Amino acid sequence: MYDPYVDSQLNSNQADVASYWQAETPEQVNYPAIVQDISCDTVVVGAGYTGLNCGYELAANHQRDVVVIEALQPGWGCSGRNGGFVLRGTGRLGLAQLADKFGLDTARLFHQEYGEAIARVNQLIEVGNINCQPQPVGYYKLAHKPGIAKDLARQAEFLQQHFAYPVRYLDKSELQQTVVNHQQAYAALSFPDCYGLNPLALAQGYSRMAVEAGAKLYGRSPVLSFKRCQTGFEVVTPQAVIRSSNLVLATNAYTARGLYPALNNSCLPVLSSIIVTEPLNSQQLQQVNWQQHSIMMDTRTLKYYYRLLPDNRILFGGRGAITGKAAADPLYARRLLAALKLSFAGLEQLNYQYQWSGWVGVSFDDLPRIYSPEPNLFYAAGYCGSGLSFSAHAGKRLAQLVTGKVLPALPIYQSGLKEFPMTAFRRQGQQLYYQWGRFKDHFL
Template sequence: MMPRGPLAAEIYDTARPVPSWWEASAPPDRARPALEGERTAEVAIIGGGYAGLSAARVLAGLGIEAVVLEAGAIGWGASGRNGGIAGPGGHKLSDAALLRRHGAGEVTRHYALLAEHLAGLREFCVETGLGDQVQGAGEMVLAHSPRAARGLDAAPPGFTARPVAPSGRADVARYGGAVVSPAFGIHPLRLVRALADAAAGAGAAVLPGSPVMAWHREGAQHRLVTPRGSLRARTVLVATNGFTPDGLDPALDGRAVPVISNIAVTRPLTGDERAQHPWLGADPAADTRNMLSYFRLLPEGRLLFGMRGDVTGADANTATMRQRVIRRIAQQLPGFAEAEAEYFWRGPICATARLTPAVGWLDRTARVACALGWHGSGIGMGTLGGRLAAGLVAGAPEAEIPAPMRGPAPRLPLPGLRPVYVAVAMKLLAMQDRVT
């Protein structure tokens, strides 16, 4: 039986296509072989998304043999079907809580490194032929209440913010907000495929269709077993994020908290419809709720709109979740209420119990590391986390990773109850949204 996490079984079925707009609008991917037979590497990377591929690219550039094992096709998971927003997120703590926990120096270092990384990631997109898919100069953060509007013009270190005036309409921009830069929108599936090409071009092996079914420790070596082969390596980096399985290795169990996100893409909007919300342009946007919405106008003139979903991702809930997204569009962007949702899909993001990313050693002696927990901001934080994880396994001190994302996340007690924990947390956060 294939190891999987706590969500509905269908969430983990890589043989099932995901009917996303990204899949429909991207050219076919190049042929990429699966793992066949016995193979060795210096570093085995489990997970071929943003983090795993970024790590492989860095390691290969350092002359370290890296092999990426991806369960599905490249981009089948969250890296190929997210909202396509590369921005300053990655944790779910308030600014005050982040400062109390880690101190001003480490928080400043964290944000400055992320801002520098986002600027470099934008350059990578342009250099790899995705320039026509790069949208906006920042991410629009819109206040959900007058209280939430206060302080939005104070950007994190390394970022800038320019105010967004209240729209004067009954929409999500009624209280105004700020555009935080650097940030941008991108086609996520084309980006993850470009990262796979870059990793392979640097010398890493990228092997989709190679789910890890068993993990054996044999002395100082690890052996990862796939349906048609096995890989031996001295070091293993786990970069599976919201799809992190239980029962694969004891060091992993209970550390990743998957949370379902729903996304819809409408038909192309008419000029009259777009004129109803003239403040929404090239910059991707999100509101300040705990149970936030995120949205953007795509280059094709369609609206992409995302929000949190149910707690298991079961197929039986799909129709209800689709209607929930359609209702939220009508509430927050009423001028687009009649624009039919032509595409709808969902899948897990990854949270952690400490509400910050987790990049570090799970077992330093056995050389098992992790890079996960992007809290819905995997384009920026996932690619940065993979880069930092590569440095770690290549010999850099753990202190080079900023404290807000350093080290493994704690295990939750009774990890099989994670959907229950998520359900309770979502109710509490929704209640908080109504009073703030």
């Protein structure tokens, strides 16, 4: 499996993801490679949510000549293989942590920005008539230990009081009776504006919208190198050179080591693994009492996240291997299945039918950045695995940066990603963190 920590390039000869989303998403379009030299105002590298939204915004609302290129096909990276969680936030810092770090007023600006991100996704789905199977709203943050239940109650009070955000606290009894019969959940927070969808279908919809707006979109066109020239940039692909005034790197965790080292060194690629089970039968559904097909995530340091899909399969995800070479080891799928069965009684005979992994871009300070580190070069990265909604908004903000607009006064727009200390040893640090996380989740 491609590994951005060690591979200097992302080429177009990658194995198929073989995900549930690929099997369930009809009419997938294959975009051809670019084969002739061209010039444009802006070239966007990466056709995930961020790059597609940047291309769409530049073409539709700024009338810019924009080219979007992707090493494989749009949505091949994390945008097409994530769990499909539309969440109000990004990074790994909650509003209380943001308030402690930056002050309550700035935290409220973050909350507003996160709300605009969800609103953008909702609007694009409606305007583009994107068939991405959005499920009824409902996201539950689950306390995985009894002692954390009080923490969730305090969080609910904080969010209601300072942000007028109508979260709701559920104790264990109410959770089991009205949401799900979960064996390892002792309380929950219910978030009213979050939901699940088909992430690959969403990426396909964004692709179509970008092209219809006037952006040129090419697949199987990996960037071999780029350099500055008199008119801006020369971006070299296997069969063509693209000359542009502006360059946008929308590659996030999939940034190859040799593409732009400053970005690669500031964004740790972390594997998140997912299994999807066979469909639950009526007896199993009755046993787990999973209502509303809601999305869920627990409070572990090494979190598990899961949802009941429209066809009554369970999607269950969590941290996987450390390296790309080990990503396909069935050990990690078996661990996820074992964790699923500990969570839900009556599923002892359940097996999984799909298993895959994808890279998540983790920043050093747990916050993403949308930034221009040097003239006419721009990037957005570091969503920490919570980027489905915000990455669409980040694409819009990138387009505004390219066109000279001033972004809101938020820290994520005022500085670049911080490079990891001792960057050559990031993986060793990750291994130590995983060991600590497992110990904390089990014993503390």
